[in-house]
Amino acid sequence: MRVNVTVNGEKLTAGDVWPGESLLYVLRERLGLPGAKNACEQGECGSCTVYLDGTPVCACLVAAGQAEGREVVTVEGLADGDRLDPVQRAFVECGAVQCGFCTPGLIVQAHALIAATPGVPADAEIREALAGNLCRCTGYEKILDAVRLAAARKAAP
């Protein structure tokens, strides 16, 4: 089957889609967007987090056909050309990236948290928001630093 989906503002069509495949597979293997990562395939790790109609979801748990006609934003869609999104910049500056595999999912989820929170979220809120994103390098302290930094810059630019 074919799936028409707007990804990062661009209307795209994926062909030859098997009805049981996931949005993640379509993004990575059919549309050439490998930013969202494929790890657990069961919603446990958050590495495939993308926005679906503005809501962060695990792309591995969205059936490809469910994305028909909808808007997806992946980590590739956050930067403005060469200008990194403030959340991405904060991750770089704080050293919140080790192996990098969990980073795209964490960036999208942190981006959603910061967009939805006035001011700087409390640590408990950050931990709760990122509870579904696993970093197996266990670089959580730096990740928390990055989220606080990005939120603080947004609150007081």
Add this chain to the structure above:
Amino acid sequence: MDFLRPVTWADALAAKAEHPAATPIQGGTDVMVEINLDKGRPSALLDLNPVAELQDWDESDGWFRIGAGVSYTRVITELGAWLPGLAQASRTVGSPQIRNRGTVAGNLGAASPAGDSHPPLLASGAMVEAESVRGTRLIPIGEFYTGVKRNALAPDELIRAVRVPRADGPQYFSKIGTRNAMVIAVCSFGLALHPGRREVGTGIGSAAPTPRRAPEAERFLAGELDWEGRTAPSPEAVRRFGELVVQAASPIDDVRGTRDYRLHALAVMARRTLGWAWAEYKGE
């Protein structure tokens, strides 16, 4: 595999009648795991996301009718004030990303004994609104779970909504897991006090082939509580309540926990939720 994509509820019912083996998919948080890990491959997926009728909830005569497409996130943020037990349980489901997609109706469709929605639905006396091209029926929650991952839906039926009565007293939910997020319950317990009719509701999760109530524990506690004077139940009564909850369970040893651990934890959760509920009832 076929991918069916009805846009109206009437079309969805017609599609299910024509393809009774089709697996309905809403948030996909259970269905896609099965497919991704190749644990099962349905003949067809019936995508209910486009069906707008399922995306709303409303209230009439003290009952909330929660459309099958309403996410856990919305149950927490929009219904928490009236359905605290269900909201607390929803809050323990997966992660934010999972709660953004997963639904209570999906939990019922999957009918896992470990599903987090089940204990509060049992404790509050919810109803499942099932519909097919043949008509609509309301299934009392206690009759809905028929076996491990089995429910009372006929092959041509879909869940239209879950109906939950507005809380008429304190409601609490407790769940055991290895961490605070992303855990399938080792076991769980829901408690609802109904002071108006002097009754108690319970729900046991992940400690029997199906979610189930503890009717003897409910009757015992309802008779024991000082509804009028609101004095605290005696330590013996609290302990006895825990024992009766344990007696209603029949857990197994599995990868998440042992039978003995589950029985012990259930007694603890029963006593603890009672403590919280009574403190709220007394206005503490």
